[in-house]
Amino acid sequence: MTALLRTRHSVLPGFTLSFSLSVLFICLVILLPLSGLAVHVSGMGWDTYWNVITDPRSIASFKVTVLSAAGASVINAIVGLLLAWVITRYRFPGRRLMEALVDLPFALPTAVAGLTLAALFADNGWLGQWFSLAGIQVSYTWVGIMIAMSFTSLPFVVRAVQPVLEDLTPDLEEAAATLGASPLASFRKVILAQVMPALLTGTGLAFTRSLGEYGGVIFIAGNLPYETEIVSLLVNIRLEEYDFAAASALASIILLASLVLLFGIQGLQARLVKRWHGL
Amino acid sequence: MPRYAHQWLLIAAAFATVILMLVLPLLLILHQAFAHGLAPVMEALTSNDMGHAIRLTVVVALITVPVNLVFGILLAWCVTRFEFRGRKLLTTLIDIPFAMSPVVAGLCYLVVYGSQGLLGGWLADIDVQLMFALPGMVMVTIFVSCPYVARVLIPLMQSQGPEEEEAAVLMGASGWQVFWYVTLPKIRWALLYGVILTNARAVGEFGAVSVVSGLIRGETLTLPLLIQMLHEDYNTVGAFTAAGLLAAMALVTLLLKTVLEWRQRV
Numbered sequence: 001m002t003a004l005l006r007t008r009h010s011v012l013p014g015f016t017l018s019f020s021l022s023v024l025f026i027c028l029v030i031l032l033p034l035s036g037l038a039v040h041v042s043g044m045g046w047d048t049y050w051n052v053i054t055d056p057r058s059i060a061s062f063k064v065t066v067l068s069a070a071g072a073s074v075i076n077a078i079v080g081l082l083l084a085w086v087i088t089r090y091r092f093p094g095r096r097l098m099e100a101l102v103d104l105p106f107a108l109p110t111a112v113a114g115l116t117l118a119a120l121f122a123d124n125g126w127l128g129q130w131f132s133l134a135g136i137q138v139s140y141t142w143v144g145i146m147i148a149m150s151f152t153s154l155p156f157v158v159r160a161v162q163p164v165l166e167d168l169t170p171d172l173e174e175a176a177a178t179l180g181a182s183p184l185a186s187f188r189k190v191i192l193a194q195v196m197p198a199l200l201t202g203t204g205l206a207f208t209r210s211l212g213e214y215g216g217v218i219f220i221a222g223n224l225p226y227e228t229e230i231v232s233l234l235v236n237i238r239l240e241e242y243d244f245a246a247a248s249a250l251a252s253i254i255l256l257a258s259l260v261l262l263f264g265i266q267g268l269q270a271r272l273v274k275r276w277h278g279l
Numbered sequence: 280m281p282r283y284a285h286q287w288l289l290i291a292a293a294f295a296t297v298i299l300m301l302v303l304p305l306l307l308i309l310h311q312a313f314a315h316g317l318a319p320v321m322e323a324l325t326s327n328d329m330g331h332a333i334r335l336t337v338v339v340a341l342i343t344v345p346v347n348l349v350f351g352i353l354l355a356w357c358v359t360r361f362e363f364r365g366r367k368l369l370t371t372l373i374d375i376p377f378a379m380s381p382v383v384a385g386l387c388y389l390v391v392y393g394s395q396g397l398l399g400g401w402l403a404d405i406d407v408q409l410m411f412a413l414p415g416m417v418m419v420t421i422f423v424s425c426p427y428v429a430r431v432l433i434p435l436m437q438s439q440g441p442e443e444e445e446a447a448v449l450m451g452a453s454g455w456q457v458f459w460y461v462t463l464p465k466i467r468w469a470l471l472y473g474v475i476l477t478n479a480r481a482v483g484e485f486g487a488v489s490v491v492s493g494l495i496r497g498e499t500l501t502l503p504l505l506i507q508m509l510h511e512d513y514n515t516v517g518a519f520t521a522a523g524l525l526a527a528m529a530l531v532t533l534l535l536k537t538v539l540e541w542r543q544r545v
Contacts, residue, residue, distance in 0.1 A: 005363040005364045005365065006361065006362065006363045007362045007363055007364060008361075008362040010360065010361055010362075010441065010445070011445050011448050011449065012360050012361070012441060012444055012445060012448060012454075012457070013448065013453075013454035013457070014356060014357075014360075014454050014458075015357065015360075015361045015363075017353075018353040018354070018356045018357035019357045019361070019363070021350075021353050022350065022353050022354040022357050022369065023369070025350045025353075025354075025425075026369065026372050026373065029418075029421060029422055029425060030372060030373070030375055030376065030422065030425075031372070032391060033384070033387035033388050033390070033391050033422070034375070034387055036387055036388075036390045036391035036396070036397050037383075037386065037387045037390050039397065040390045040397070079296055079300075082289065082292060082293055082296065083293050083296065083297070085289065086289055086290050086292075086293040087293075090281045090286060090289075090290055091281075092281065092290055094294070096537070098293065098294070098297055099537075100533050100534075100536075100537040101297055101301050101302070101533070102297070102301075103533055103536065104301050104305075104529065104533060105301075106476075106479075107479050107528075107529035107530075107532040107533050107536070108483070108525070108526060108529040109479075109482065109483025109484075109485060109502075109503050109525045109529070110483065110485050110486070110503075111483070111485040111503035111504075111506045111507060111522075111525075112308070112483070112503070112506065112522040112525045112526055112529070113304070115506055115507075115510055115518055115519070115522050116304040116305075116307055116308055116522065117304065119307055119311060119519075120303060120304055120307055126303060126307060127299070127303070151300060151304075154300065183285075208378050209378075211380065212378075212379060212380025212381065212382070212383065213380075214380065214381055214382050214485065214486035214489075215381075215485035215486055215489075215503065219507075219510065231380075232380050232381075232382040232383070232486065233382075235380075235382050235383065235386060236382055236489070236490060239386065239389070239490060244389075244390070244395060247386055248386065248390060251380075251382070251383040251386045251387075254380050254383055255379060255380075255383050258378040258379055258380065258383075259375070259378065259379075261378065262374060262375070262377075262378035263371070266371065266374070
């Protein structure tokens with residue numbers, strides 16, 4: 001039966017086995033739980049659903065999550081571009097160590113990151129004391145949430161931009177310089193223009209990740225309802241209250257947002273790559 | 280070596296960022312764990328809760344990694360060695376766990392397998408409890424870490440192409456022989472790379488596991504969940520000792536990852 005799907009014959013064995021087991025796995029592990037949520041939500045009625053997601057506490061949590069994630073993504077776009085640039089363009093002692101450390105946020109469990117950042121930015125913490133001297137309260141505010149989110153999603157931009165920077169040939173930059181462009185103008189018009197698709201992809205992935213971040217955030221956030229409560233936490237709180245309906249309704253919103261972002265980023269990336277090669 | 284002042288300025292800025300954002304947190308873990316010397320750390324390490332959490336975390340990883348390893352190989356073989364309808368769809372679907380909030384992932388499993396869930400009633404009838412117990416924790420961990428091996432293998436096997444495997448088949452090798460003697464030697468480092476990433480995620484998963492574990496002390500607390508519990512108990516040394524163990528795992532992960540990346544480049 002699986003032979004019907006094949007568009008080109010191959011002499012290699014194992015299509016039926018690998019195809020059916022992969023599809024079975026994807027259905028059981030990924031699609032069944034997702035449709036479970038969809039069924040659960042669709043059974044609850046539009047009015048209940050609408051009441052849950054327009055509840056002031058829910059709205060406040062959407063706002064703080066989206067704004068902090070946006071702030072974190074902007075930070076990551078700038079810091080990520082800087083790190084990728086320095087790692088690919090310059091040779092200096094400690095470069096390899098720097099490159100290896102950039103992936104730390106992906107390897108470090110989010111709960112460890114959360115616990116540590118909370119201590120680091122506490123009012124008497126190593127970094128928090130300087131912020132409180134400057135009159136900026138980090139822990140228990142959205143600033144802390146933003147910092148935690150930018151930590152856990154830092155590698156996305158670096159890893160997206162790095163290969164593009166490595167492939168850039170110096171010809172265009174040299175041409176721009178010969179034509180009298182200042183270094184800043186040549187960076188903006190030549191390099192940034194070529195890096196932009198990768199930068200957008202990386203920032204988009206960082207934003208998606210930040211929207212769903214939980215372990216990294218809850219330690220530093222203080223979790224005050226209406227102020228520093230992120231959506232993922234509110235979902236968990238509703239669950240602990242056995243309010244499955246509210247938890248599922250809220251979850252469906254983040255799920256929808258992350259799926260739209262994921263497919264949007266993949267589609268955009270494919271289009272940009274195609275346009276680039278089409279030139 | 281850079282020649283201009285602005286280049287050194289950029290390098291200095293990058294170093295400052297890395298030290299402030301990445302190195303300082305690691306040092307802080309050590310500082311907090313050993314704030315009162317070695318004795319409290321040893322006490323925390325030998326406590327029953329810690330021992331149980333370490334064993335549970337290892338068990339979850341030991342089940343998750345092989346399952347996702349096999350799935351990753353099967354999926355990569357399927358999408359890189361054959362052309363068929365729906366190929367793109369398969370590679371898109373496995374990215375879903377990367378994009379999803381772990382708490383939502385945990386909730387999805389609860390909605391299906393929990394006592395009030397879609398299959399929960401039926402599971403209760405045959406006396407099977409998956410949620411708030413080890414099976415549920417393993418299930419969500421498999422979910423959140425399933426894309427890694429496939430994501431590492433697919434681009435590599437795509438670029439290697441099927442020619443060598445096809446030659447082996449035409450010379451009479453069986454399917455198993457093709458995989459064992461032709462494919463596996465070509466992908467072993469990438470495979471190891473995928474395993475390290477899967478393991479790091481499986482050991483460190485917090486949000487999804489916290490939803491389905493029920494947080495029962497001495498029973499369903501993995502190391503990351505224990506950190507939260509100790510933190511809420513104001514047991515700073517204990518929390519940072521557990522954090523130190525996980526940070527050590529993360530550093531070993533980074534080291535192996537870097538070594539493997541050099542190997543692949545050569």
